Amino acid sequence: MNRLGRWRGALTVGVAVAAALVLGAILLAATGANPLEAAGAIVTGAFGPDGIQDTLAYAVPVAGMATALAIPLRAGLVNLGGEGQLVLGAISAVAVGLHVPGPLGLVAALVAGMLAGGLYAAAAALCETRLGVPLLVTTLLLSYPAMSLAAYLVRFPMRDQGSSLPQSAQLPPDVRLPALAGNGLTVGLFLIVAAVAVYAVVDARTPAGFEARVTGWGPRFAQYAGIDRPRTTLRLLACSGGLAGLVGAIVVLGFPYRFIDGALITPQYTWIGLLAALLAAASPLGTLVAALFFAALTSGGFAMERETQVPRELTAVLQAVLIIFLAATTGLLRRRRSAA
């Protein structure tokens, strides 16, 4: 019965994607573009021999953030402060990387990024568990001072002296993640893959992951069963922020090897990641698949703009249509599962 449900789920998602694509094609045609040509450009742009590298480079931070935000979401906790944790992790990694030389510096930078993001998210969790301020509020609001702090740091104390841009100095060559391609794709890819794998195993096979899921099913049931909600909240947020911080560190330890103000915010890693996690109900593999899909669509969109002169905004529209269709159908699925 369960298997049947899963098949039906996959089918529904497939139908939703197809419907969204048809609607997208109509929109494309309405602007005078050839939908088939545009779609072809998106696919080759995303998965073609040149495109695949860009897709992967973009997918690494998106999948990382998606997983980071999925971790507390599994227990029904929403971390809206991903951007702050991401940026804080990145600026901390650069600060450490610029001062600790050699391979040790690389490791130290990664650890610093993780610690900074993790501690910052833990602070938001403590605000809820100790002071009673809702997590949604604390995570989101603490995000802004973190971004502002990083912006200040790269404009004044940490500013690259040789440039007029708000960016840090470049990291020395031995404090860089080995590149897999020239576009910023580094071995950080493997770190994110490992993080997703760890999340999947912890979620499915450990008491801690089980307790997070129980909390997500019903907070009162979890409390009744003896699960300590404040401690669960603190742990999950620390892990979430830690992974977000790690993503930040991975991004700045790749090309162009420095912290540039806004570079982690403009590509919308956090929000696309959050969407992916929400759509997949925070399931580890589902989140990964959704994140990869969105990354492919975005990077394919750039290619489409280059190849066919169809404005990239249309892929944003296409993406929005897709998200709405998927959200609607996965929402339906959830209700059907509950009614069954």
Place this chain on the structure above:
Amino acid sequence: MTQPAVQLTGIVKRFGELLANDHVDLTVARGEIHALMGENGAGKSTLMSILYGLLRPDAGTIALDGEPVVFDSAARAIAAGIGMVQQGFALFDSMPVVDNVIYGAEPTRRGLLDRRAATAAVSELVERHGLRLAPTDRVGDLPIGVRQQVEILKLLYRRARVLILDEPTAVLTPAETEQLFTVLRDLAADGHTVLLVTHKLHEVTAVSDTVTVLRDGKVTMTGPTSATGRAELASAMTGREVDLDRVYPAGQPGAEALTVTGLTVDGRAAGRPAVDDVSLSVRAGEIVGIAGVAGNGQTELVAAIAGLLPARGSVTVGERELSGLGVARRRAAGLAHIPEDRAEVGAAPGARLTDNLATGFHRRPPLLRKGFLRSGAMRTHAERIIERFGVRAPGPSAPMRTLSGGNQQKAILGRELTHEAPVLLVEQPTRGVDIGAVVGIHTELIAYRDAGHAVLLVSAELSEVLGLADRVLVMYEGRVVAEFPKTEADPHAIGLAMAGGAPRGVAGGTAEDSAGGAAGGVAGAAGGDEADVVGDATGHASENMAGDTAGDTTGDAAEDSGGGAA
């Protein structure tokens, strides 16, 4: 010959494999109260949903006053004069009664809400049906029983002539139930037709004119209630003779397993605590039952013992002092708990049965080995409980909510009993559970006691407390006001204590400390007009019943302790 108000003929409804209604015929005369009985899952709700237009039958016809009708939505059914009060209320707590009643069918004048007409219409209905509420009351301030009357008002306002009430008494106190029945009789006398869905025998005999019993989707019995015996109804429901109101033999208590001393829980409103200086003990091999009208602190008492509510005072299990510990530590010290609220607290309805049954066992072997959960062991664990406690479920992977209420309760019971904890807290073990399952659950609790465990039982069903408990404590306004050994527990004396007058012969120092004044007072009152005190106090005027009676009727005895109680 007049046409029946409602006539369902040959209704068939199939959900996949399950035949929920199998050629059901139901005839309801105008102006009668018709009880529709059956165990959980017998097809009552399906049948009523079909009548109310929420479901479409696979076969069969519906006729109202002899006219065939087809409902493809509840809106059509409402327009045809059918109204239904569902189990959960759909009310806006922060709004007054009027707004709740007219919502969705507002009277207007020149396109604007005509508040005066609305209030007048609602007042008229309230008056005509003798309801005890004011249209301007805020719904959130009303007791549950009165909120239900607001739901009924909604139907009457929409000119419903056929009223369906789905398990209306599940949330009501005995007094509120009695009030509801008065309202229903009045409505029937007024020409309304009432369909009462229930699985409680005494309600059927108390209020209905006619009764129809469903079992496994089929009608097994129908006829005038007055000509039908309770045993006959019970066997029509369950298909076997049921031992009703059975009193189980007493246990053999050993050493004290649970000791509560001076437990106090703050109330929601400032001033009066929800649990007020309660002391009690439960010995191994003993069931202590707590009787009381709902809302007198029983829920909070159990929550405080379980560690779910902060409290002052001391709780010990065996030799271990629990105060200050969290839920997990208390459970580890030897507490298991079957909570009142199955869906929200006792289980995760959306999760698989396996996961529901694994919760609480997930941090130790055999489910946990070398830090990892073993899915095979989780499944075996679930299968064992399902088998051992006779939980009817499609399989361990079925979501909890697909099980009937009785089977959910059996699963929770099985999970908690499997802990083999020395102390079991159990609340409303058979609320909303069909009769067949009730006997099974009672037998399990008795067996658990006989195996040498201590059980603290809270139940709103007096017959359940009387049948199971070796000792009965009565709670009133947060205090334990009376204590009866099994041999002396009679419904009358307990009912009196539940209503705020403690009887003579209070045993145990603790009860005397807190209820001495009230006890003395009622000893006097009880001699005079005992029945009156019960009747009145179980009605609404129960505030400070004990204090008042004490002050009025006793002399010196009430001076020191009774004054404090009042």
